[in-house]
Amino acid sequence: MAQDDYAIHVPVLLEELLEWLQPVPGKVYVDGTLGLGGHTWAILERSSPTGRVIGFEWDVDAVDSGCDLSVYGDRFTLVQASYADLIGELGQRGISAVDGLIADLGVSSLQLDRMDRGFSFRMDSVLDMRMDRRRPVTAATLLAQVSEEQLADILYYYGEERQARRIARYLVEARREEPITTTARLASIVAAAVPRKYHPAKIHVATKVFQALRIAVNGELENLNRLLETAPQVLVRGGKIGIITFHSLEDRIVKQAFQRNPAYRMVGRRPIEPSGQEIQRNPRARSAKLRVAERI
The missing domain is CATH 1.10.150.170 (Putative methyltransferase TM0872, insert domain)
Incomplete structure (x- = not known):
């Protein structure tokens, strides 16, 4: 995929997310909200040549309109389901452990x-x-x-x-x-x-x-709770989970789950927010917050 194609779909808090996730070759990652594919594209590029991404997306329109990830061959796997079904869907594909997981809970430009x-x-x-x-x-x-x-x-x-x-x-x-x-x-x-x-x-x-x-x-909040409860079952020790939220309800659920679940160690006391430059480029990013936790 050309860089110009990717630029059309620049995702929120991309560099900040990559900094904490640290994708490397040979590892397996989950993008729980594939959307138009921007985060997944970046993870696949950073983890080249052997990193894998399992992308969950239940909106067929997003799948049809997003980045063409077929160029990555078997390094990318599409799962047309909710991230709430993480354990079952990964199990069906013979995947029992992943090295990192992300989810961007915002409504996409396509949907809006x-x-x-x-x-x-x-x-x-x-x-x-x-x-x-x-x-x-x-x-x-x-x-x-x-x-x-x-x-x-x-x-x-x-x-x-x-x-x-x-x-x-x-x-x-x-x-x-x-x-x-x-x-x-x-x-x-x-x-x-x-x-x-x-x-x-x-x-x-x-x-x-x-x-x-x-x-x-x-059923967004129920799905989010289910993801946060089940993710430690497949995250390897030291693996990171990063969740981008866009309103206080979601952020509170993520924060409390990271604090309450003994399988998590929250990275940083405060959420990571977009820079003024990013908000200027993409006003829809203004309310985004990223929280990261490590599987211990």
Whole structure:
């Protein structure tokens, strides 16, 4: 792959992640969130000529649109599944130990920019939000089925939305008139529900609601907990695990898992954050945090 091809898909906190992972030839690594392939590409390059990467990705669109990693032959293995299924999927491929594991928990540019995915309120589209389209429940389905109390809990716990109960009430009232099936209608209902004085200054008022629904639809926090609990079963002693998060819920889960699980030794007390230069190049990196732990 040419360097120009890779430059299109520059991933977040790449150099910082590579500094801690230290990929070398002959080792096996897992990229739990392959996405468009930028992190995996870099690991394969750094661990040339014999390093391997097992890339997990449950979004078929990302697999089809990402870097062409076939040039690395059997050094790269694609697993079309969630990283939550780490142990089973590696076992099926005869892999019992890996030397490093990474996961970038952010929503990809591909997902945000595709109208048919429904991840963003920046364009009107069908309210889907599934990262794996084989999953049966969309955001529209969820909004139609859950009770007002359940919806308020989803918004509060997954979105840390202080206006959760008020927004839930507005959404339930609105769905009685007509199903909420588009991103524009959802965003407009949320904007109407939240008093103007409580609208955030720097982000859209519906940002946390979209985050909460996406997390609920995809079971993201459950999957993250499962990954953190099972990763020590395959990480070799001294192997590193690096997780990039984009909001406080995820970061807290990672931090607590690294502190609580005796199989981990957290590297550094504070998370690693992107430089001002990186944020200038890629504004979506501004909320990224990287935490690293060593398998002991």
